[in-house]
Amino acid sequence: MENNPLQLTVSEFVTLTNQTLEYAYPSVSVVGEVTEFRVSQGKWVSFKLKDAGAVVGCFLVLSQLRMPIEDGMKLLVVANPRLNNKGFFSLNVRAMKPVGEGSIKKGFDLLKAKLEAEGLFAPERKRRLPRVPQHVAVIASTESAGYVDFCKIINERWGGMSVEVAHTQVQGVPAPDQMIRAIRYFNSLEVLPEVLVIVRGGGSAEDLMAFNDEPLARAIAESRIPTLVGVGHEVDTTLADMVADVRAATPTNAAEILVPDRNEIIRASHQKAASLGYQLTQAIDEYSARTKEQLEAAFRRIREKLDENFERLAALRLATAQLNPENVLKRGYALLRGDVTLGATVEIETLHEIATAEVKNVRKK
């Protein structure tokens, strides 16, 4: 036995060990492969992290589990090392995330399947966004290029909107909780914004992992305000995109979906007005053509009536001409004037001469 060894009760030893651990390692990040994952009483989660040389137990409450995990996944846990009263050493997990492409994909697939089974991606849940919103809420990191792009495009395309922006982290362990708080904040406003937009520019799969967080996906799905999520590049798909009412491929695309292009509307308005001018000209042309047709029909009718009357007049003229005595003289007859009595003088008119004659004889026919 050494001289003056520290003599402690078991409880004191456990307390002292925990104090020493807390001082030396207030928080540790440990990477390892999950084994013996288990949920007890629907409340407690325990698993072991292992590598080639060692194993350490991990513990957390179920509500802290932000993504489904299973044996074989590689995790990074942020934890407090603790020795419990039963003598078991464990890591009390405060946060964790999958590490490596395979585990990130595995975690994504597990959560996707879970949320899909609950119908959170169902098309019938999707709400339409207003065509021209007046009041918009945005969740983004105001220092990010994605946010700058989003603002640039909405300002180019449209104006007159009131845009409230919640500045949050959009990557890293604190990001999902910050975004959840921002979603709740906007949903608690007395006057709700008409659209809730979440944007973040491109990044690695690990950078975008905050958008594959289960509580964040549920908060987006539960939002009373219709949601529009534009995260990453076109090829990136996150669970936040999938639960959103409308998915945009990028922050720029989110801005394009959110508001119409004022230049297009101006162009369309002038085109509409011009098309009315064209229709008016057409209507005037049709009216003129119709009026011309009606006038022509009237003139035709008048001409027909005149022709009829001219024909009748000609017939009458012919009949009248036949009654002219001169025409009779032309045929060799003569016209006799005076009393046809014995000894009387009469006048005889032929076509070219007029003779005076005495009546020498009168007899009855």
Added chain:
Amino acid sequence: MSEKSNKTVQEQLSELSELVAWFQSSDFKLEDAFDKFKQAEALAEEIEKDLTKLKNDIKVVKKKFDTEE
């Protein structure tokens, strides 16, 4: 907003659509068409003016989201 009226851009766009619909409806009368066309032209001008000068009011909320309050 235009100085000529207090209509919002949305109201102006609806009015323009109504004028377009009138031209295609059975209510169309040549006697009224020229005035309606002039109204449409004036509306298009107003829409352009109003849309060109509209600015968004973007404000970052003061509330911090890094901790639960």
